[in-house]
Amino acid sequence: xxxxxxxxxxxxxxxxxxxxxxxxxxxxxxxxxxxxxxxxxxxxxxxxxxxxxxxxxxxxxxxxxxxxxxxxxxxxxxxxxxxxxxxxxxxxxxxxxxxxxxxxxxxxxxxxxxxxxxxxxxxxxxxxxxxxxxxxxxxxxxxxxxxxxxxxxxxxxxxxxxxxxxxxxxxxxxxxxxxxxxxxxxxxxxxxxxxxxxxxxxxxxxxxxxxxxxxxxxxxxxxxxxxxxxxxxxxxxxxxxxxxxxxxxxxxxxxxxxxxxxxxxxxxxxxxxxxxxxxxxxxxxxxxxxxxxxxxxxxxxxxxxxxxxxxxxxxxxxxxxxxxxxxxxxxxxxxxxx
Ligand code: P6P
Numbered sequence: 284x285x286x287x288x289x290x291x292x293x294x295x296x297x298x299x300x301x302x303x304x305x306x307x308x309x310x311x312x313x314x315x316x317x318x319x320x321x322x323x324x325x326x327x328x329x330x331x332x333x334x335x336x337x338x339x340x341x342x343x344x345x346x347x348x349x350x351x352x353x354x355x356x357x358x359x360x361x362x363x364x365x366x367x368x369x370x371x372x373x374x375x376x377x378x379x380x381x382x383x384x385x386x387x388x389x390x391x392x393x394x395x396x397x398x399x400x401x402x403x404x405x406x407x408x409x410x411x412x413x414x415x416x417x418x419x420x421x422x423x424x425x426x427x428x429x430x431x432x433x434x435x436x437x438x439x440x441x442x443x444x445x446x447x448x449x450x451x452x453x454x455x456x457x458x459x460x461x462x463x464x465x466x467x468x469x470x471x472x473x474x475x476x477x478x479x480x481x482x483x484x485x486x487x488x489x490x491x492x493x494x495x496x497x498x499x500x501x502x503x504x505x506x507x508x509x510x511x512x513x514x515x516x517x518x519x520x521x522x523x524x525x526x527x528x529x530x531x532x533x534x535x536x537x538x539x540x541x542x543x544x545x546x547x548x549x550x551x552x553x554x555x556x557x558x559x560x561x562x563x564x565x566x567x568x569x570x571x572x573x574x575x576x577x578x579x580x581x582x583x584x585x586x587x588x589x590x591x592x593x594x595x596x597x598x599x600x601x602x603x604x605x606x607x608x609x610x611x612x613x614x615x616x617x618x619x620x621x
Contacts, residue, residue, distance in 0.1 A: 294320055294459065294470045294479035301465070312422070314372045315397055316447065316461065319420060320479060322366040323451045323459055326359045326404070326418065327472060330453045333410055346380050355410055356380055359403035359418065368392065373399050374425050375433035377597050379566055384597060386432045397446070398425050398437045400566040400597075406534030415454035417536025421570035422447040438597055442569035442590030449570065452536045458482065460540065462577040467543070486543055488580040492607035494530040494547035496538040504554025508585070508618030512550075515613070527610075535562065539571055539605065543578050548606035550614065552585065560584070560602035564594055568603050581611040585618045 292300070298313050329336075333355060342352045360380040367373045371391035377384045377400040387393070401420040409416055424446055425437040449461025457472040459479050469483030495516050502510065516527040527547070532538055538549045553560045562568050572582030572589040582589040582605040592601065604611050 291480040291482060294481070297468065297470070297481055301463070311372045311396060312447065312463070314370055315367075315399070315422060316449075316463075318366045318370040318372065319363075319418075319449065319451070319461075320459065322363045323418065323457065323479075324472065324477065325362050325366075326355075326451070327453055327457045327474075329355060329358055329362075330410065330416065331474075334413075352380070353404070353407040353410055355416075356404050356407045359407075363401060363403050363418070363420075367399055371395065373397055374429070375399075375437060376401065377438045377565060378403055379405075379563060379598075384433065384435065384438050388432050393432060394429050396424050396429060398423050398433055400438060400570075402563070402566045405536055405567065406532070409532070409534050414532060415452055415534050415537040417453060417534060417540075418451040419536060419567055419570050420449055421445055421566055421573070435597075438565065439594040441593050442564075442572055445569065445573045445590075448573040450536045450539070450574070452540050454537060454540075458540070460486065460543075460574065462574050464573075464577065467574050467578045483544070486578050488543055488575075488578050488607050489546035490607070490609070492527060492542075492546045492548055492610040494542060494545070495527045495550065495610070496529075496531045496542065496547060497550040497552075498531060498533075499529070501554050501556060504556050505552055506554070506585075506618065507621035508614065509550065509552045511617040511621060512614045515617070535567060535571065539575075542606045543575070543580070546607045548604065548610035548614065550605075551603045553602040557600065559600040561600060562603045564589070564592060564599050564601040565597055568601050568605075571603075571605055575605050579608065580606050581608040582606075583611060583615060585615060 344352045346352045372395050374395045375386045375398045379402040406416040427434040447463045451459050460469040467486040470479035471482035472479050551562050568589050575582045584602045
């Protein structure tokens with residue numbers, strides 16, 4: 284449909300225009316995606332004034348991951364869970380902040396076809412330093428019988444079964460990026476109007492990579508293949524240049540967003556301090572892998588395609604390489620060689 288308006292279309296208009304991409308959706312997936320829009324605005328508002336309200340800093344508690352919980356972690360988790368529950372379009376949720384899955388045991392929700400897995404506020408340790416943080420989400424069609432409470436099997440599906448995935452990056456501007464399997468599009472929030480407008484149409488990784496994103500503080504723990512890649516990235520070419528430059532924010536969404544726009548690779552490998560890597564398969568690696576592949580990139584654990592890993596536990600961790608295809612394949616080659 285031609286856009287007859289002389290402004291970028293809104294997220295809502297885009298979702299309606301692209302209904303055809305939502306296989307068998309009778310508006311539920313539309314409602315589900317738009318609930319992320321509402322919750323994203325609420326979290327964005329809280330983050331933008333965090334320094335002015337008593338919401339920065341830690342709660343003094345640890346989450347199920349053993350990580351110190353930031354007050355905004357708790358707030359974001361509650362906002363997304365309540366918004367999704369109230370929309371009546373989700374049967375259940377897995378959240379990084381919740382020990383087990385949550386079943387929305389009421390009539391409307393139980394009839395919903397979908398489940399959501401999310402990291403409500405990723406990189407929250409950066410908030411007090413005013414560094415970009417993000418929300419990551421993944422949407423599946425439930426495999427258990429609609430009309431009954433969700434079961435664990437609904438959440439332990441391989442990433443290839445995702446029907447949609449996305450992230451919100453709360454940075455110099457707030458951008459919602461998502462895919463339903465027909466490419467990746469980004470929408471920038473205009474706080475003056477209160478709407479998200481299409482700003483990044485059909486995002487594709489550039490062919491060449493520009494940055495590598497890894498916490499080199501863990502160098503001593505890295506497997507040999509990763510160390511070999513870092514040495515390759517830092518070598519000085521004959522003309523005095525080097526292949527890549529290092530950019531690592533400590534916020535997965537910020538690093539992925541930059542690498543997807545300008546080319547690059549993000550790596551969180553396994554090491555003695557993180558024997559299976561740090562990132563969680565279900566609500567960090569899989570949604571980012573879906574977006575990455577839809578944007579022409581690649582995501583693996585160094586050997587296997589991330590989205591083909593069959594999950595065993597809702598909080599399982601996985602070594603993670605993600606980004607420009609040629610760079611991921613170079614690292615996989617180095618890992619294979621040593
Ligand atoms: P480290 C944030 O906790 C996160 O999950 C990602 O957003 C980020 O890339 C990574 O962990 C940072 O971990 O060990 O380098 O501080």
